[in-house]
Amino acid sequence: xxxxxxxxxxxxxxxxxxxxxxxxxxxxxxxxxxxxxxxxxxxxxxxxxxxxxxxxxxxxxxxxxxxxxxxxxxxxxxxxxxxxxxxxxxxxxxxxxxxxxxxxxxxxxxxxxxxxxxxxxxxxxxxxxxxxxxxxxxxxxxxxxxxxxxxxxxxxxxxxxxxxxxxxxxxxxxxxxxxxxxxxxxxxxxxxxxxxxxxxxxxxxxxxxxxxxxxxxxxxxxxxxxxxxxxxxxxxxxxxxxxxxxxxxxxxxxxxxxxxxxxxxxxxxxxxxx
Amino acid sequence: xxxxxxxxxxxxxxxxxxxxxxxxxxxxxxxxxxxxxxxxxxxxxxxxxxxxxxxxxxxxxxxxxxxxxxxxxxxxxxxxxxxxxxxxxxxxxxxxxxxxxxxxxxxxxxxxxxxxxxxxxxxxxxxxxxxxxxxxxxxxxxxxxxxxxxxxxxxxxxxxxxxxxxxxxxxxxxxxxxxxxxxxxxxxxxxxxxxxxxxxxxxxxxxxxxxx
Numbered sequence: 315x316x317x318x319x320x321x322x323x324x325x326x327x328x329x330x331x332x333x334x335x336x337x338x339x340x341x342x343x344x345x346x347x348x349x350x351x352x353x354x355x356x357x358x359x360x361x362x363x364x365x366x367x368x369x370x371x372x373x374x375x376x377x378x379x380x381x382x383x384x385x386x387x388x389x390x391x392x393x394x395x396x397x398x399x400x401x402x403x404x405x406x407x408x409x410x411x412x413x414x415x416x417x418x419x420x421x422x423x424x425x426x427x428x429x430x431x432x433x434x435x436x437x438x439x440x441x442x443x444x445x446x447x448x449x450x451x452x453x454x455x456x457x458x459x460x461x462x463x464x465x466x467x468x469x470x471x472x473x474x475x476x477x478x479x480x481x482x483x484x485x486x487x488x489x490x491x492x493x494x495x496x497x498x499x500x501x502x503x504x505x506x507x508x509x510x511x512x513x514x515x516x517x518x519x520x521x522x523x524x525x526x527x528x529x530x531x532x533x534x535x536x537x538x539x540x541x542x543x544x545x546x547x548x549x550x551x552x553x554x555x556x557x558x559x560x561x562x563x564x565x566x567x568x569x570x571x572x573x574x575x576x577x578x579x580x581x582x583x584x585x586x587x588x
Numbered sequence: 589x590x591x592x593x594x595x596x597x598x599x600x601x602x603x604x605x606x607x608x609x610x611x612x613x614x615x616x617x618x619x620x621x622x623x624x625x626x627x628x629x630x631x632x633x634x635x636x637x638x639x640x641x642x643x644x645x646x647x648x649x650x651x652x653x654x655x656x657x658x659x660x661x662x663x664x665x666x667x668x669x670x671x672x673x674x675x676x677x678x679x680x681x682x683x684x685x686x687x688x689x690x691x692x693x694x695x696x697x698x699x700x701x702x703x704x705x706x707x708x709x710x711x712x713x714x715x716x717x718x719x720x721x722x723x724x725x726x727x728x729x730x731x732x733x734x735x736x737x738x739x740x741x742x743x744x745x746x747x748x749x750x751x752x753x754x755x756x757x758x759x760x761x762x763x764x765x766x767x768x769x770x771x772x773x774x775x776x777x778x779x780x781x782x783x784x785x786x787x788x789x790x791x792x793x794x795x796x797x798x799x800x
Contacts, residue, residue: 323612498705514782555799556786
């Protein structure tokens with residue numbers, strides 16, 4: 315008789331509990347910093363104060379659990395380093411993501427002034443065509459900010475024409491258009507350092523750009539990398555809180571994979587014996 | 589009143605989270621209701637969002653503010669209307685023209701970008717001296733990079749039968765591909781667990797206030 319297979323609902327229950335318990339009862343497993351996260355951190359950390367930087371929010375609420383914590387951590391780092399932040403979005407709901415993060419951070423940094431320290435240019439349809447057009451002149455693509463105010467009237471945009479005036483580009487990306495397009499135009503055409511973060515699902519297709527050619531200067535892949543970044547800037551938040559749960563859930567998945575394989579081999583052996 | 593709507597939103601979020609999770613036990617009417625509401629709301633939301641964030645700022649506002657400087661926008665507007673002709677069986681053929689322009693433009697733009705970034709850029713990144721590294725970990729990594737790239741490409745060369753030395757090289761390429769599939773699976777599992785963590789942080793934090 316073949317060994318009985320486990321009802322998949324048990325797996326769901328174990329993973330649910332495995333994720334829920336560490337969120338309530340924090341274990342505090344160590345978080346190691348990986349090279350890709352360190353590279354992204356160093357890029358922002360070594361950029362002089364007063365530099366203009368471009369952040370692109372290329373995701374929507376579906377990817378918030380993974381990308382929001384890293385976006386908040388990196389923006390916080392840029393604010394700490396006194397960079398002048400220009401926000402934009404290749405995804406329509408990226409604008410709300412920007413607003414949400416700046417709403418949270420402006421309570422912690424009350425001295426931040428909209429139009430002087432940061433600006434939200436909003437969403438523009440077009441993906442790679444938009445990025446390419448911004449290389450010629452930001453104003454042709456974004457004559458106004460997300461609130462409809464002319465960007466010429468915002469002090470932060472004084473003398474900012476195109477990517478030549480930008481120190482680095484940072485994209486948080488859940489798919490296309492996203493970080494890949496920023497690499498293709500921002501780095502490969504205009505030679506600006508590009509960094510950012512992606513969801514775990516898209517990480518394998520984006521990681522090859524972190525290479526000798528520095529098409530990407532570091533990359534944050536998934537919630538784990540967000541937790542690493544929070545550790546680097548000394549501001550543990552949601553990603554750090556989720557790391558115990560992530561580790562325990564992975565352990566449960568590995569245990570079930572081992573059980574499944576043992577079961578498979580036992581069944582195979584029994585069939586062979588017959 | 590704001591607090592009331594905030595609390596209502598959290599409770600609705602909690603209800604729909606459980607409604608969707610209930611599918612893991614088995615298909616049921618509550619899940620179906622939640623699914624239909626989600627689909628309907630998404631369609632309605634995106635329709636309105638597109639009008640107010642794409643159509644109005646990119647077409648209607650520039651045309652109404654300064655028609656003589658922006659009359660060129662009428663051209664893409666006409667193409668957009670032609671695209672919608674797919675909904676009218678007798679005029680469906682009109683939609684082929686904007687689709688053709690869209691495909692041709694996308695192909696033209698993508699061809700150059702992908703050739704530069706994904707072919708030449710990636711090839712350059714692989715043309716390294718694998719033995720020039722600060723320590724043995726880096727050197728081993730670089731050797732794996734070069735060997736994996738070459739054998740992987742060999743596997744996808746189908747104009748020669750995979751046998752002999754060529755077949756062995758292709759076989760090694762398969763192993764590298766399998767490792768990359770494993771890594772992709774690992775990242776996918778991590779991403780899905782992250783989404784579950786996000787939901788549970790909402791349920792245990794915002795809804796039940798069990799965590800900060």
